[in-house]
Amino acid sequence: MSPPSPALAVSGVRKHYGDVRAVDGVSFDVAEGEFVGILGPNGAGKTTTLEIAEGLQEPDDGTVRVFGTSPWPRDPALLPRIGVQLQASSFFDRLTAREQVTTFAALYGVGQARADEMLELVGLADKADAPEKKLSGGQRQRLSIACALVHDPDLVFLDEPTAALDPQARRNLWDVLREIKSRGKTIVYTTHYLDEAEVLCDRVAIMDHGRILAMDAPARLVRGLEAATHVTLDTAVLSLQTAKSLPGADGAETDGVTVTITTRTPAPLLAALAERDAVAGLTVRTATLEDVFLHLTGREYRA
Incomplete structure (x- = not known):
């Protein structure tokens, strides 16, 4: 019996901007239900790699398959299966938190009840009627995650989801991410918080200068260091x-x-x-x- 196809398969992907090799031959697979973190210094190529996997950018070379389908050019049939939270998000002016999530839900034919469930999940139920401009940076970050999850995607891309969160909110979001994974969802995310990746991820990929330097379970990477x-x-x-x-x-x-x-x-x-x-x-x-x-x-x- 052949093994199941990965949720995400990245093979030999390259993306250059002039002389800058933002992504330089990146290859990795993510199994369905797996939680994978991509770590690296600023400018390592993490966000560009995610944007190519999400179908927001076209690679110069290499292939990407999401559930066996290329995300580029944009495939409307694939979009309901993926959720995306970007590093920076823009919301509709004058809408409340509930209205923001409800609007995203409507794009996928999802009802109000699901929007309220997502606000509860990310700890924003008490801010449901607050205008987005009245939310703190951390609350807007959580609102962005609620919008990414509202249509119940199978594969979730999160780009530094815990940035701008205070320690308590960050730990609360860990519980959210664990809950998402417990539902059988696949998560690929970037972070600068190494303690977070060590606790949450099944595997981590460490990137620098557009390349993956190592990828394995956190405990195996630590043991291999022999420090x-x-x-x-x-x-x-x-x-x-x-x-x-x-x-x-x-x-x-x-x-x-x-x-x-x-x-x-x-x-x-x-x-x-x-x-x-x-x-x-x-x-x-x-x-x-x-x-x-x-x-x-x-x-x-x-x-």
């Missing part, structure tokens, strides 16, 4: 000189308040600290997706 573990204690508990001499310690440094020990064999180090009764206030930091990201893309500032 050191950092153990931090208060200087009142352990001196820098003693820290350097402990079994398993590859190095140690202090900021005057704490001592941080670097190790690739944490078991003997932690055992030695326990023998010295030096575990009060101890913290252990293992590698994260952020370490993988910085390892692959570098640490220089990107405007």
Whole structure:
């Protein structure tokens, strides 16, 4: 029995603007029901890749298939199956939040009840009668997501959906995204929040300079880095000189308040600290997706 076709198949896609290679030979598949994140510095090519997959731009080379169909040129039969939330959205002047979502719903023949359900889902039920111009930036972001979901698409594209949200609203939106996935929907999104991608995504693709540098489950990417573990204690508990001499310690440094020990064999180090009764206030930091990201893309500032 042949495996099911992917919801999204991107193969050898390129998009150039003069000498700028915005997307430079990108290939990846997304299975139905999968939650995939695309991560990268500013200018990495994330948004252009999404716009090509959504059918908003034509690639210079390569192919894209959404449920087996090319999204370019625009295919009216395909549009009801995809939902799109862009980085920046424009709404109709003078309409309330409910009227905005209802208008989008009407384009797909969806009734008022579904619009109200989406406002509830994104936490805007209490703002349903508020004009869009009275909403905060984070509330407008959530309104944009409600509009993208109102017709119950099978594949959802979200471009930095949690940008401009405060920490509480961001965590609430995580629950929204989990709920969407639990309904069997496929999600492809971009984000700058690596902790978010590590928690939510089945797989992540790390992009830079228009190319995918790595793509796998977050935990596998972290394990593949083979990064050191950092153990931090208060200087009142352990001196820098003693820290350097402990079994398993590859190095140690202090900021005057704490001592941080670097190790690739944490078991003997932690055992030695326990023998010295030096575990009060101890913290252990293992590698994260952020370490993988910085390892692959570098640490220089990107405007």
